[in-house]
Amino acid sequence: MSDNTILDVKKLSTHFFTENGVVKAVNDVSFSVSEGQTVCIVGESGCGKSVTAMSIMRLIEDPPGKIVDGEILFQDKDLIHASKKDLRRLRGNDISMIFQEPMSSLNPVLTIGEQITEPLFEHRLLTKKQAKQEAIKLIELVGIGRSNEIFHSYPHQLSGGMLQRIMIAIALSCDPLLLIADEPTTALDVTIQAQILELLKEIKEERNMSMLLITHDLGVVAEVADYVVVMYAGKVIEQGSVLDIFKDPKHPYTQGLLQSKPVLNQRKKRLYSIPGQVPNLIDLKPSCYFYDRCEHRMSICGGSIPEKMEVDDNHQVACWLYEKEEVRT
Amino acid sequence: MEETTVQTEHMAKYRKSNLWKQVFRRLVKNKMAMTGLGFLIFIFVFCMIGPFFSPYANGGVDAININQPPSAEHWLGTDALGRDVLTRLMEAGRISLTVGLGAMVMSVFIGTLLGVLAGFYQGIVDQIIMRTADVLMTIPGLPLLFIMAAVMSEWKVPAENRLYIVMVMLSIVGWSGLARLVRSQILSLREREYMHATESLGLRDRRKLFVHLLPNIVPLLIVVGTLSVGGAILSESVLSYFGLGVVPPTASWGNMINAANSLIDFQNRPWLWIPPGVAIFLTVISINLLGDGLRDAIDPKMKSR
């Protein structure tokens, strides 16, 4: 790991204890984010990408969820054992987060102004007047005109795209070192998605902020990521630089995912499709979790879980195909 | 969290049983609900079978042993006519439980019928039914019950048949709320895509109604029905206490408490009126616990605990 690592997640496991059994939503996940870097966690629904983000923010609802193992180091501070007070000082201040549904993520009975100024009072201890000025500046920063009018309006008066900009303004209010964005454009139309992605890229450049982006959309990943973490069934199955992942994917799942997505101006007679379904996260067997759906499966894949291994500089994959012969047999 | 719900969806495919079995399994796990159910069974057995084992059944008047405090022979003492209070409590329970169940069945029937008609056919039918419900709901339940009770008192109904009249009254007051509930449920079900699908498949109304809509309101009816038995028992007790419901010599828990109206009985003979009150309390709390447990079991998302 480089010296300027700001977030280091080590062997994180988050489980949900439900009436049907223990759901291993995040299962031994490790990765890191360094200063100014954009890391994307990509995967399909239920792969644990959002739970990973929520675990970093320590926003997992307990019960039923619980971080059962691992370490989350933010600037060498251990977030898992941090006190509630310390956590509160970090959230919204050094680490901030935006969510998938801008429509429901803002409080319907408070004005936009009230909601933007809250972290300013809480973390930056501004006076009322200063906070208002700052809020107006933030609204303008995220590309909304009529800032004074917006300051006094309620969430239902704005569109989804505008609300997501407001969420970004709130997230930026205390100059965070790390911005976690959980599917920030999934609920938005394509043309609005393009606006939000441009905005995020711009802001990130300007502030040398790190970003952890959670998404299911490979297109978005290719556009913004420096480094990509691919998750499947609660595990990291491959991680590497954006070029490694898109140009030289190693894991059969990553390869399949890239091939099954229809791409503009690349017509195929038939889409490649990965057969089968995502496994149930309750009774996972000690095998590669992709075993049932894999074209290249071997006998060892059904019997033991592959460890992550370095196949290239900074490119790791958890797949038996890349293990040396002698280990496999 | 979006992800956890997705996971439960994935888990779903491993539960190889129908929805009712799941409901049952969840219900059995709920301790409060099971305690309620246990108590209810006990009360039922106590009231329905109990009198057969009592030596004082069928209103045995005993002029020598009047107003006796609890003793080995009369566990809960005797009343002014020398009747055994424990036996009377059982007999009264039969009446009160019958009224509660009967009123529930009737109001669920009327409420469901009218609610379904209003929600399914809409238009003028809906208007008439719902406006009627509105009117009924402008008058609070208790005064309305009192008026009806007064009207019916004048009909000189024999005392042993009064309970049926009380049932009818309770269901007249009770149906409107239920009809509203059923109607709104039907309206929301109609917006589900599977109801649009029945339209696009060109299915007949009968099939839409009986195969798709009604089975989906049954869970609601079970919960509301269960809870309304409790409500009906409470209302009956109020009416009977004020002499407007079930009247002596037929015993009901409500009119047994009427003994408290006499100052001497009230102060010195608590065994006459406290046991029926406790019986009502236990019955209703058990019903409510069971109903609440059913609600949680049927719709875990609505779970309030």
Next chain:
Amino acid sequence: MNSYFIKRILYLIPTLIGASILIFFLYSLIPGDYVDTDPNLTAERKAELKELYGLDQPVITRYFTWVGNLFQGDLGYSLQFQRPVTEVLGNYIWSSFFVALASLIITWFLAIIIGVISATRHYSLFDSTVTFLVFAAMATPSFFLGLIMIKFFAVDLGWFPAGGMITTGSNFTGLEYFKDLAEHMILPVLVLVMLSVGGLTRYFRTNMLEVVRQDFVRTARAKGLKERVVIFKHAFRNAMLPAITLFAFELPALFSGAIITEQIFNWPGIGAIYMQAFTVRDYPLLMGFTMFIAVLTVISNLIADLLYGVADPRVRLK
């Protein structure tokens, strides 16, 4: 302007007409009337009185006379009190009102606090205890609870008076009078609170639990706000919104009094009068009173709607 408001008011008319028909014809179904029940009257005198009160007219005619008078604010003439119904109501309504108001305030205060606490720590011992007590309160018949209270607190322990509004025969003034009044109020208010606090607590608890799960509460936490702020500023406000409607629904109860508790505690309020009127068949009073409640119910529905509109920005500004 205000066309929506006017529409809402116009919409009330058919409901009220329906209510008046229902009330009038229900009472007219009861055989016998005030004159019939008085055994001291001769047949001639009865006929005379019936003519005087218009009781010899056909039902339909009587209905229209009654409704006509209603429009002029005349609820009829109480046969038992020999005074206009409005006057009788005016006399007794305030004593009901004070008891109801006191219990309403206490109930809401308790319910909000207990509801919010048990929602924020659900699964805790506190929460389970509250849940059980709530069920207990909802399962007790009101009159029985009243009787038990009198038996233990008034008769056995002698802490409070058993009934009435002031000590009979006393003529306290000033502070003494209020002290006496307050002592008499404690038990009825306590019973009313115990009966209604359960349902309301549960309502707040459910609302809070629902709101706490919403996305914007997560956002508030992600901002690093204090848990107190998250709960009271973000969650509580939203949980209270639907309760406004409920609050307005309590309006008729404030004036209609608690029929049962007043009867049990012999409290000279509107509820007790209602029960008395029943025994002597004072129909004008009964009908007038019932109609009065119906009007109040309808009005409070309207008020509930308006209040909600004021409180919720989503409705307020559009």
Next chain:
Amino acid sequence: MDQKEPLVEVKNLKKHYKDSSRSLFKRNQSVVKAVDNVSFTIEEGETFGLVGESGSGKSTIGRSILRLTDITDGEILYKGKSVHQLSKQELREHRKSFQFVFQDPFSSLNPRIRIGDAIGEALLDHGLATKKEIREKVLEVLNLCGLAPYHIDRFPHEFSGGQRQRIGIARAIIMDPEFIVADEPVSGLDVSIQAQIINLFSDLQEKKQLTYLFISHDLSVVEHIATRVGVLYLGTLMELGSRDEIYENPLHPYTKSLLSAIPIPDPTVKRERIVLQGDVPNPANPPTGCKFHTRCPFAREKCKTIVPEFKEVEANHFVACHLV
């Protein structure tokens, strides 16, 4: 193209509904023109792709064609018959030949009905087969849709999203329809499952000579499956043409920007992107003139006032824009 009668003909379709936003003292009633004068045809055997953002009216058009919703004005002809003028009985007959596949695989199946019954009930209700024949037929379509025979007695909650969408498709094809409207059938699904379902649509079309109206917000999916594409904006068709024309030679500025907004899953491709400013206007209060002028980077004075004509600029390629 030869001159055969189109399977579906949509003529000047309008669907307006009243939007009443309630406020404290007044009720603002405004008319939302969800679909505003849309015309197009669907030929037998083709897959017509209808794309647009939220609020474009694409789903409303799909539902109108199958008369799952009433229309305000215009006409919809199915094999020359006006769908919205059929009697109840005639409509029921027609329902056998056109079917709908819904977006949400979770709410489109009744949770209390076994999937065998859900798939077979249309045959039963229309009296098309005996119970035994129905079971055979159900097994046949299950197989066709990539489901296993033992699935027949299961309940919807035992299936994943992709499988449920297969069930929805099985239910639609059991009556051997000729025409299927698929409303965002893959937008709720994950990429790997999405590909399975898209392939299923293609396979079924080949095997059963189906005609599709495929509604989607995802232009890359539509490019893969459609033969002809219509682009909607605020209830109006902006551009209509063959797939090749729309994707290789888009003429309308909206189509162009829509295409450029889609992120390409290839970090080495750097494209010139037209980022549209602002939001989609409120359909209750659409802009005058060309509805797109508020966001169009090329808008001129006349775009603000004059509604552009929907004209054929090249063979079978229609555009509503003053600049083309």
